[in-house]
Amino acid sequence: MASKPGSIHLRIIEIMKRFPEGVTGGQIRQELEKEGLQAEEQTHLDRRKRDLKKWFVIEKHSVTSKAHGNKRKVTLYRYISKRSVVLDEGQVSQRERAEVIHSAHGKCQMCGRTVEKHGIALVVDHKKPRDWGGTNERENLWAICEECNAGKKAYFSSLNVDRAVMKKVTAPDSVHVRIGELLKSVGVGKRTPSALIDVVANQDDWQKRLRELRYPVIGWEIDTLLYKDESGRKRSDYILRRHKPWPPDPSGIIRRFEEERRRRNRDESED
Known part of the structure; x- marks a missing residue:
């Protein structure tokens, strides 16, 4: 990463300053488009937002949005100040x-057990392993119990995956592309465990992002397989049946498809 923020970083900061109560990633993208930054130039926008913490103090928290009558969680970014010392990424x-x-x-973010009720001990763990390209950024860290941590390490060790391949599929900024490339790397007609998708997606609502790959604008065919494991827990695997080449800015295309669908539904309800 550069030692100084680039022009795109500074433009994002200026946008945040215009929204002192907080601004969503979608709003940042729209403001940049108004300023003439095209979708193709915003390919690495998510990474650039993450870069900001090296030079600036940015507050980030989730809120519930009721836009278009639908409740969903969105992340707000709020500019606090410029750092006096560049953040060390060690x-x-x-x-x-x-x-x-x-x-x-006091709750394990993987299994849901608590310190008070179950007597567990929590440890800080990387959601995406470091040797898969995982970072020390806050969104890649979670608190899980020692049992889940040991189980997770054993699980990933048992997976027949190439580290170089996993590093490649986890690199894209777009969660849609990360999920899709993982499914492709496992292979058409083969089962991809939801636990592996969860790690690669690194997003709470990854199930919705996977469903969005089935939209006609992307056109992928993905089956869902539900089952119970030996302990009786409900599990799910996903099977890629057919995929198409990625269009430019797939996440942006999906977002515009949903906006157009909401507009049509709204117009039909008013007729």
Whole structure:
């Protein structure tokens, strides 16, 4: 990463300053488009937003949006200040570890068990493994119990996946592309465990993003297989049946498809 913020970073900061109460990633994208930055130039926008924390203090939190009558969680970004010292991207600091543990409120973010009720001990873990290209960024850290941490490590060790391939499929900024490339790497007609998709997607609502790959503007065919494992827990695997080449800015195309669908539904309800 560059030692100084680039022009795109500074433009994003100026947009955040215009929205002191917070601005969503979608709003940032729209504002950049108004300023003449085309969709193709915004390919790495998510990564550039993440880059900002090196030079600036950015507050990030989730809120419930009721836009178009539909409730959904969105992330708000709020500019706080410029850092006096550039953030070191080395090991996870003790402060960051404490923040991750505190934000879990005594609950394992993988299995849901609690410190108070079940007597578990929480540890800070990388959602996406470091050797798959995972970073120390806050969104890649979570608090899970020691049992889940050991199970996760054993699970990933048992997977017959190439580290170089996983590094490649987890690299794209678009969650849609990450999920799609993972399914392709596993192979057409083969089962991809939901736990693996969860890690690669690194997003709470990854199931919705996977469903969006079935939209006609993307046109992929993906089956869902539901079953119970040996312990009786409900599990799901996904099977890629057919895929098409990626269009330019697939996430943007999906977003515009949904906006147009909402507009049509609204117009039909008013007729």
